Amino acid sequence: MSRAPAWAPPLLAVQFLTRLPVPGLARLSAVAAADGFARAMAWLPLIGAAIGLVTATVFTVSAMLWPPVIAALLALVVEALLTGALHEDAVADFCDAFGGHARGEEALRILRDSRIGSYGALGLGLTVALRCAAIVALPPALAVAAIVAAATLGRLWAVLLAAILPPVGAGTAARTGGVPPRRALLALLASVPGAAPLAWSMPTAVAIQAAVALVLLPALARFLRRRIGGSTGDGLGFAVAIGQLALLLGVAAR
Numbered sequence: 001m002s003r004a005p006a007w008a009p010p011l012l013a014v015q016f017l018t019r020l021p022v023p024g025l026a027r028l029s030a031v032a033a034a035d036g037f038a039r040a041m042a043w044l045p046l047i048g049a050a051i052g053l054v055t056a057t058v059f060t061v062s063a064m065l066w067p068p069v070i071a072a073l074l075a076l077v078v079e080a081l082l083t084g085a086l087h088e089d090a091v092a093d094f095c096d097a098f099g100g101h102a103r104g105e106e107a108l109r110i111l112r113d114s115r116i117g118s119y120g121a122l123g124l125g126l127t128v129a130l131r132c133a134a135i136v137a138l139p140p141a142l143a144v145a146a147i148v149a150a151a152t153l154g155r156l157w158a159v160l161l162a163a164i165l166p167p168v169g170a171g172t173a174a175r176t177g178g179v180p181p182r183r184a185l186l187a188l189l190a191s192v193p194g195a196a197p198l199a200w201s202m203p204t205a206v207a208i209q210a211a212v213a214l215v216l217l218p219a220l221a222r223f224l225r226r227r228i229g230g231s232t233g234d235g236l237g238f239a240v241a242i243g244q245l246a247l248l249l250g251v252a253a254r
Contacts, residue, residue: 004028004036012036013043017051017155019084041162041179042186044155048240049194052151055079056144063140072135075147076128087154087244088124090237092116095123097234103227108169111234127241134248145198146251149206150244152194157213157243158236159187165221168230198251205251212246 004012008028015022016037028036058078062071080088097110099119116124135143163179179187199206220239224231 004032004039008032008036009039010043010047013040013047016040017044017047017086018082020082038179039183041159042183042190044159045152045187045191045194048155049148049152049191051079051082052148052194054082055151056147059135059147060140060144068136068140069132072132075135076132087237087240088128090234091127091241092120092124093234094120094238096120098223098227099123104229107228108232111169111228111232127245131245131248134245134252137252138248142198142201142251145201146205146248149195149198150247152191153209153213153247154240154242154244156187156191157217157239159184160213160217161221161231161236161239164217165224165231165235166229167232168228169232202251205247208250209243209247212250213243216242216246 008025011022011025012033014020015025025033055075055078059071059075062074065071066074093111093113096113096117096119097107099117102110135147138146159179163181163184166178195206217239220235220242221231224235
């Protein structure tokens with residue numbers, strides 16, 4: 001079977017974005033699994049919304065017992081356990097690779113290195129701290145909608161980056177084989193459920209985030225094309241983290 005069945009792409013998206021056990025995927029042939037993984041990109045925003053809902057729920061429940069800053073940190077801890085700190089790892093690798101002047105194969109080697117350096121530690125720490133601070137700054141009801149929307153639209157940023165930038169190397173980005181326009185449009189539609197509550201209460205924030213994406217995503221694509229010739233899984237993960245942070249900071253802005 002060269003084409004994955006219809007049930008495979010969403011389950012592969014769950015397997016990719018979380019550490020949840022997903023039965024049934026072992027039955028897929030290597031070719032079908034590759035096809036399913038490429039098609040799973042369209043499901044990333046919807047699975048991201050589910051992850052954001054878990055984070056928001058933990059934050060809401062924890063805020064009944066502890067101050068908001070502790071509740072936010074606990075929510076981020078649970079999210080990191082759920083996702084295996086997938087995007088946090090990407091942020092650290094991205095900052096280590098591009099914090100200096102590395103290019104080409106040298107930058108790709110740093111991206112593949114599991115060790116974390118000073119750029120990675122600082123970039124990761126600041127990203128998590130800013131995300132926590134933005135959540136704490138929001139009223140509780142608005143925080144829930146913002147967390148879910150950020151988790152949704154951050155994953156959409158990764159899909160859009162994969163649609164405008166060719167993959168390099170043999171990692172996650174290469175496995176997607178690039179994202180054709182139709183699949184990017186499906187991902188955009190899949191982001192509606194997660195973004196709709198925030199868009200209803202704060203349409204300006206979502207509009208601003210869209211404008212920011214129109215500026216930052218092409219800029220990130222040009223940067224990666226110039227430094228390594230395309231995108232890697234860490235580049236896509238960095239796009240997720242920056243997309244989430246951009247929305248949360250936008251909503252928290254006064």
